[in-house]
Amino acid sequence: MTATMTSDYLSALLMILAGVGFALALTAAAKYLGPSRPSAAKDYPYECGSEVIGSPRARFEVKFYQVAIVFLVFDIETAFLYPWALKYRELSCAGTVANGVCSGGISFFGIGEILVFMLVLIVALAYVWRKRAVGWE
Amino acid sequence: MGFEFHTTSLRSAVNWARKWSLFQYPFVTACCGMEFMSVAASKYDIARFGAEFPRFSPRQADLLFIVGTITERQGPALRRIYDQMCEPKWVVAFGVCASTGGFYQNYATMPGADQVVPVDVYIPGCPPRPEQVLDALMLLQDRIQKGEGHSQITIDAERGYDVPIAAIRPKQLGPGAAAKKEG
Numbered sequence: 001m002t003a004t005m006t007s008d009y010l011s012a013l014l015m016i017l018a019g020v021g022f023a024l025a026l027t028a029a030a031k032y033l034g035p036s037r038p039s040a041a042k043d044y045p046y047e048c049g050s051e052v053i054g055s056p057r058a059r060f061e062v063k064f065y066q067v068a069i070v071f072l073v074f075d076i077e078t079a080f081l082y083p084w085a086l087k088y089r090e091l092s093c094a095g096t097v098a099n100g101v102c103s104g105g106i107s108f109f110g111i112g113e114i115l116v117f118m119l120v121l122i123v124a125l126a127y128v129w130r131k132r133a134v135g136w137e
Numbered sequence: 138m139g140f141e142f143h144t145t146s147l148r149s150a151v152n153w154a155r156k157w158s159l160f161q162y163p164f165v166t167a168c169c170g171m172e173f174m175s176v177a178a179s180k181y182d183i184a185r186f187g188a189e190f191p192r193f194s195p196r197q198a199d200l201l202f203i204v205g206t207i208t209e210r211q212g213p214a215l216r217r218i219y220d221q222m223c224e225p226k227w228v229v230a231f232g233v234c235a236s237t238g239g240f241y242q243n244y245a246t247m248p249g250a251d252q253v254v255p256v257d258v259y260i261p262g263c264p265p266r267p268e269q270v271l272d273a274l275m276l277l278q279d280r281i282q283k284g285e286g287h288s289q290i291t292i293d294a295e296r297g298y299d300v301p302i303a304a305i306r307p308k309q310l311g312p313g314a315a316a317k318k319e320g
Contacts, residue, residue: 033151034224035292041220046194049214 070128077121084114148284155199155225156281157187159274162198162222164215167205169232169264181267186274195221200277203250206234206241212253219254225288227281229273230256233263255287 045052088110090097095104163173176183183189192198195218207215219228230250233239236259238248250256257280260273280286284293 033147035296037224037292039220041217042196044217044221046196046218046221049211049217 073121073124077118080117081114084110149282152282152284152289156278159186159188159200159227159277160190160192160198161188161200161202162193162195162218163191163202163204164218165202165204166207166211167232167234169204169234172264172267172270173202173204173231176267176270181271183271183274186271186278188274195219196223199223199226201226201228201254202231203228203235203254203256204231206239207247207250207253208245209247210245212247215250216253225286225292227258227277227286227288228254228256229277230259231270232265233261235259236261239263257286 045056084091089100089102091110091113092107093102093104094107095102097103163170165173175181177189177191188200195201199222201219201222203215219226228250230236234241234246235250236256238246240263247253258273258277260269262269265273277286281289284290
């Protein structure tokens with residue numbers, strides 16, 4: 001068991017070493033073999049060759065922060081729904097599933113689980129709605 | 138022995154690596170862009186020459202493709218992009234407009250992009266056929282291998298290396314530049 005695991009991880013380790021080593025070798029080759037000719041033009045920001053107008057540190061409204069937070073909540077919800085949908089058949093089966101056929105009765109664990117999850121998020125949505133965080137006025 | 142050995146000088150090996158890994162910056166201003174897309178796409182497949190990767194930042198590119206007409210107003214922008222590119226770098230004038238101004242005879246059009254940047258290879262044609270572009274790319278690869286690119290010559294001269302005499306041409310920055318330098 002231990003020997004198998006060691007050899008399994010050894011190949012992964014070799015892969016990581018090869019990947020990191022290759023990147024380091026290329027970076028070193030570029031550093032030591034390539035010419036370095038710094039200039040003012042190279043330090044200048046790239047704007048398709050035009051003069052730079054304004055500062056790159058532009059301000060934007062704090063409302064975007066709210067939107068980002070609310071978005072994150074529902075984004076994570078979507079991310080959870082996909083694995084749940086894949087596992088739904090097994091979660092709805094009281095017995096075991098073999099070749100897509102359930103050996104036991106119906107289980108409401110899968111649907112109940114996701115309904116609780118959605119309910120928590122709906123409470124959160126109701127809260128942000130009441131706090132007028134989803135409006136844009 | 139099952140091994141074969143290949144001996145080369147470091148410069149030759151570096152130039153070999155350079156000529157097969159050109160990252161292009163397509164400075165597309167006009168209709169030649171269609172032919173450029175055709176060369177880049179699968180039918181003519183510029184990837185066979187190691188130049189398949191267009192970068193839209195000069196920091197990551199070493200081959201400037203000037204694809205189309207350059208106007209006097211665009212000149213400074215083109216020059217800045219050339220200056221911002223990594224070194225060594227190469228320039229290809231794609232089509233007659235980039236090479237000579239083409240059929241435009243007016244005050245707005247620059248008579249060739251070599252008025253502002255040193256061009257390594259000129260491609261005639263209005264627009265050039267994809268085969269011509271690939272031919273130009275192979276010509277450029279030859280020049281890179283021999284160390285005859287303008288940027289390579291500049292760097293070699295700075296480092297005090299021998300510069301191939303055949304590569305030194307008076308016309309490096311347009312027709313007027315050589316005369317100005319001498320005078």
